[in-house]
Amino acid sequence: MEPKILPPSMRPAKRYIVFEIISDTPVIYGEFVNAVWTNSMEFLGELGSSEAGIWFVHNSYSETKQTGILKCRHNSVENVRTVLSLISMIGETRCIIKILGVTGTIKSAKTKYMGDVSEL
Amino acid sequence: MTFYDLNIQTSLSIGENTVEEMAQMARHLGFSGIGIVRYFTSEASELPKAEGIDLVSCLMIKASKAQDLNDLAKKARDKAEVLMVHGGNYDVNRAACENSMVDVLCHPELGRKDSGLDHICVRAAHDNNVAIELNFREVLESYKRNRIYTLSSLKKNIELCKKYNTKIITSSAAINKWGMRSGRELASIANILGLELGKAIETVSTVPENIVKRNREKLSGARMEGVKIEDK
Structure with missing residues (x-):
């Protein structure tokens, strides 16, 4: 038996952060994920990271544009922004993480900031 | 919204990239203007122009004593759109806060374990219209214990500035x-x-924008101490 999925009103409120990785050479997505976790552990610590509830929406990452979506709790958006801005290296590549916007649903994240017209 | 970053080091000072490269990246990041910092020497050349972005000429004064700072500030004031002081030494920090010719006191906590400012400095900075800078590079390039010291210094400075x-x-x-x-x-x-979110956003938008605007008015002669010429 698995626990039942919580009703929407009892789930913690979340936000989706749309980011763009600016770099000279292409970045490996796995290395970006590792960099976020390492930075989050360093800057927010174990307690802060658990409160931030960072979750990667893996299938939304676009290799060509280097844009993607990251999910976090609604009251930790500023903390996650800071964690992303403190990333300066992914693997061996120097980079800047630019945040394109913060939304409440994946659908609006894709249509507003990732130029996805299929959802319209 | 217009965003300004007043402290950008280029190949004209200690930076690695040229003004053009920095301006290009700043445009990509959505800035309306960036301050190109040069260290103050007697001869000041013109800044190169860049399309689509406002380049602000910032002069940084590096002094080891309070008296030197005041002398250099007098010489540099008419040549700079924004006059900055290289902080770190308490005497220099305090002299910069007490000098109304200075616009920005940069990194008062540089190379220190304390915050480099006290209530007297911050009150004087308010009276003389001097802005205190929060330096992101200090946080980005430090790690472990040094980053902790930097963060706590910045936090303390923000508390004082709020008061x-x-x-x-x-x-x-x-x-x-x-x-x-x-x-x-x-x-x-x-x-x-x-800082509250609204105030925090102002620190990168309206506050630096107003500093630049006021100083440009002063340099063009439209504003003097206590008097401003309004256009009709």
Whole structure:
């Protein structure tokens, strides 16, 4: 038996952060994920990271544009922004993480900031 | 919204990239203007122009004694759109706060374990219209214990500035184009260090913009101490 999925009103409120990785050479997505976790552990610590509830929406990452979506709790958006801005290296590549916007649903994240017209 | 980053180091000072490269990255990150910092010497050349972005000429004064700072500030004031002071030494920090010719006191906590400012400095900074800078590079390039010291110093400075209503600006102080961050990201660090979100965003938008605007009016002769010429 698995626990039942919580009703929407009892789930913690979340936000989706749309980011763009600016770099000279292409970045490996796995290395970006590792960099976020390492930075989050360093800057927010174990307690802060658990409160931030960072979750990667893996299938939304676009290799060509280097844009993607990251999910976090609604009251930790500023903390996650800071964690992303403190990333300066992914693997061996120097980079800047630019945040394109913060939304409440994946659908609006894709249509507003990732130029996805299929959802319209 | 217009975002300004007043502390950008290029190949004209200690930076690695040229003004053009930095301007290009700043445009990509959504800045309306960036301050190109040069260290003050007697001869000041013109800044190169860049399309689509406002380049502000910032002069940085580096002095080891309070008296030297006041002398240099007098010489540099008419040549700079924004006059900055290289902080770190308590005497220099205090002299900069007490000098109304100075616009920005940069990194007062540089190389120190304390915050480099006390209530007297911050109150004087408010009276003389001097802004205190939050330096993002200090946080980005330090790690472990040093980053903790830096963060606590910045937090303490923000607390003091809030109490005396002193202006704060947040800047990336980038020495290469990879050290730059967009305006909203710079505001987020000011926010988590204790400023309210609205005030934190002002530190990268309206506060630096007003400093530049006021000084340009002064340089063009439209504004003097206590008097401003209005257009009709």
